Amino acid sequence: MNEIAINLNPKLPWESIHEDKDFVRSLEELILPPYINTCRWFAGKARKQTLFQITNILEIPLSDSVAFLLIVKVSYDYGEPESYLLPVSFIDAASSNAREILPKGIISIAIINKKRGLIVDAIYDERFQQALFKNLAHTEEIFLKNDKILFSRGKGLSGEDINAPISSRVLPVDSSNSAMVFGEKYFMKLYRKLFEETNPEVDMVSFLTENSDFAFIPAFAGSVVWKQKDAPDITLGMMQRMVENQQDSWTVTGTYVDAFVESFTDQTFAIKEDVFQQVELLAQRTAEMHLALYSPDSEEGFSPEPFDEEYRTFLYKRLTDLLDKRYNMLIDSYTSITDPVTQKLAWDFMESRELIEEFAREILHKDIESLRVRIHGDYHLGQVLATGNDYIIIDFEGEPESSISERKIKHSPLKDAAGMIRSYHYAISSKMFNSEETKELDIKRVQTAADRWYRLVLITFMEKYLDTFGKPHPLFKNNNEINFLMLIYLLEKAVYELGYEICYRPDWVKIPLKGIVNVIREIEKLKM
Numbered sequence: 219m220n221e222i223a224i225n226l227n228p229k230l231p232w233e234s235i236h237e238d239k240d241f242v243r244s245l246e247e248l249i250l251p252p253y254i255n256t257c258r259w260f261a262g263k264a265r266k267q268t269l270f271q272i273t274n275i276l277e278i279p280l281s282d283s284v285a286f287l288l289i290v291k292v293s294y295d296y297g298e299p300e301s302y303l304l305p306v307s308f309i310d311a312a313s314s315n316a317r318e319i320l321p322k323g324i325i326s327i328a329i330i331n332k333k334r335g336l337i338v339d340a341i342y343d344e345r346f347q348q349a350l351f352k353n354l355a356h357t358e359e360i361f362l363k364n365d366k367i368l369f370s371r372g373k374g375l376s377g378e379d380i381n382a383p384i385s386s387r388v389l390p391v392d393s394s395n396s397a398m399v400f401g402e403k404y405f406m407k408l409y410r411k412l413f414e415e416t417n418p419e420v421d422m423v424s425f426l427t428e429n430s431d432f433a434f435i436p437a438f439a440g441s442v443v444w445k446q447k448d449a450p451d452i453t454l455g456m457m458q459r460m461v462e463n464q465q466d467s468w469t470v471t472g473t474y475v476d477a478f479v480e481s482f483t484d485q486t487f488a489i490k491e492d493v494f495q496q497v498e499l500l501a502q503r504t505a506e507m508h509l510a511l512y513s514p515d516s517e518e519g520f521s522p523e524p525f526d527e528e529y530r531t532f533l534y535k536r537l538t539d540l541l542d543k544r545y546n547m548l549i550d551s552y553t554s555i556t557d558p559v560t561q562k563l564a565w566d567f568m569e570s571r572e573l574i575e576e577f578a579r580e581i582l583h584k585d586i587e588s589l590r591v592r593i594h595g596d597y598h599l600g601q602v603l604a605t606g607n608d609y610i611i612i613d614f615e616g617e618p619e620s621s622i623s624e625r626k627i628k629h630s631p632l633k634d635a636a637g638m639i640r641s642y643h644y645a646i647s648s649k650m651f652n653s654e655e656t657k658e659l660d661i662k663r664v665q666t667a668a669d670r671w672y673r674l675v676l677i678t679f680m681e682k683y684l685d686t687f688g689k690p691h692p693l694f695k696n697n698n699e700i701n702f703l704m705l706i707y708l709l710e711k712a713v714y715e716l717g718y719e720i721c722y723r724p725d726w727v728k729i730p731l732k733g734i735v736n737v738i739r740e741i742e743k744l745k746m
């Protein structure tokens with residue numbers, strides 16, 4: 219926390235503080251750089267930051283004061299600048315509110331207009347939470363000098379909650395955005411890294427809620443959009459129904475795999491019937507989500523499209539760019555790989571470069587009549603909440619590494635299916651290779667058992683997934699196209715993951731490498 223002597227004009231109350239240039243400069247130069255670097259949602263920590271600039275200050279009235287939405291532009295020594303949303307409010311140190319603010323929400327202690335208090339991240343200030351909910355419930359518009367903030371209510375907000383008092387709190391989950399919970403009934407996400415254009419998550423969730431009867435996402439309850447006069451809209455937040463979940467599916471699958479590992483160490487290959495039922499249920503919900511997104515009569519943003527030249531070129535370029543980057547990363551980190559199994563997999567990948575590139579080129583001219591639609595885009599077990607007897611799909615923001623326009627590109631829904639298949643591969647591999655129980659066992663036997671588990675789950679998922687569409691369906695022309703596209707998307711995902719693991723979890727590098735080698739073996743079979 220910063221304690222600084224802020225040189226303020228004492229005549230200015232907090233409500234007019236944005237007009238005080240010295241104060242704004244103090245924030246930009248002294249207070250925000252160290253504070254923002256402590257925040258989990260700030261993605262620029264690893265790069266050298268050259269400038270913090272408050273580009274906009276948007277005022278939100280509170281019951282007894284105001285909060286300001288600061289738009290903070292961060293520039294780096296390389297790469298594009300990024301804009302972040304930081305809402306701030308001032309709390310009198312003597313008030314009971316001040317004692318409830320978590321240390322990570324305190325930006326600075328300050329004396330403003332002779333009053334000592336805290337400048338806080340306003341998501342921790344109950345007055346701000348309440349203002350957000352009320353504005354949204356009443357579809358308010360806040361008019362600013364040139365712009366406005368538009369609060370829209372979605373179908374998911376019940377009429378009975380519009381005027382009734384509602385409790386509010388910050389959800390204690392640290393991730394790339396921030397979340398607040400209202401009345402234990404609504405989940406509101408405040409986006410931190412801002413993008414010009416409507417956030418794809420709002421597009422997707424509102425489309426599914428308003429235009430389909432797919433019930434396995436939390437219903438859309440509203441959005442907060444900053445509408446600028448001569449610039450694109452920027453989504454600041456979104457509210458959905460709150461899901462009472464026990465765990466996410468990554469955790470649930472982990473418990474199944476634990477039981478499997480235990481049986482394996484007793485020389486038994488045992489998968490409970492329940493596991494297959496759960497995999498089938500998730501496959502069915504995934505297919506139902508894609509059926510809801512297949513909407514031939516809808517507006518352009520959601521109508522199906524063919525595998526045209528533009529998309530083929532995009533897909534080919536993305537895959538080959540990723541391959542180039544990952545080969546370079548692997549060469550740079552090769553000497554640090556000491557595990558012989560990982561080394562062997564890395565060699566297989568390096569030696570197969572030509573084969574992979576030749577296979578990737580097929581994207582450009584192979585006959586593909588299957589269609590493309592909007593998809594989840596970052597689909598893995600961690601994005602599915604388990605409610606006990608069913609699944610709810612969340613986090614439609616798309617792939618973290620992609621730009622917003624890339625995230626809105628339509629793909630074959632098999633890209634999501636491949637994401638989930640990769641996730642099952644991770645689930646079995648991470649336990650089989652990293653658990654105490656299997657440490658002393660013959661690695662080849664462990665690998666064979668992991669492969670068998672994976673293949674059974676893959677077949678179970680894919681059969682149920684495709685069956686749910688009924689045949690024929692315009693999204694999948696024939697088995698030949700399904701098999702080709704699955705291999706392309708599995709390859710793309712595993713190659714992406716290789717970079718993620720080299721950077722974040724070097725011990726897990728062998729998992730995506732094995733995923734890549736599995737695809738290589740399939741390509742070889744096709745050539746035989």
Ligand SMILES: Nc1ncnc2c1ncn2[C@@H]1O[C@H](COP(=O)(O)OP(=O)(O)O)[C@@H](O)[C@H]1O
Pocket residue numbers: 391393394395396397405436458459460461462463466612613614615
């Ligand atoms: N509608 C919801 N109801 C209850 N919890 C939710 C809901 N949506 C997300 N969560 C919880 O919040 C966490 C972060 O949500 P997510 O959408 O993944 O946010 P981020 O964009 O920050 O990654 C999830 O892992 C989940 O635990």
Ligand SMILES: O=P(O)(O)O[C@H]1O[C@H](CO)[C@@H](O[C@H]2O[C@H](CO)[C@@H](O)[C@H](O)[C@H]2O)[C@H](O)[C@H]1O
Pocket residue numbers: 468596598599600618637640641642644645715718
């Ligand atoms: O959920 P995020 O959007 O932050 O995705 C990133 O982190 C994921 C890990 O949390 C990573 O997912 C990979 O590991 C998962 C297990 O931890 C596994 O289930 C996924 O299949 C695998 O891709 C994701 O790749 C990365 O973008």
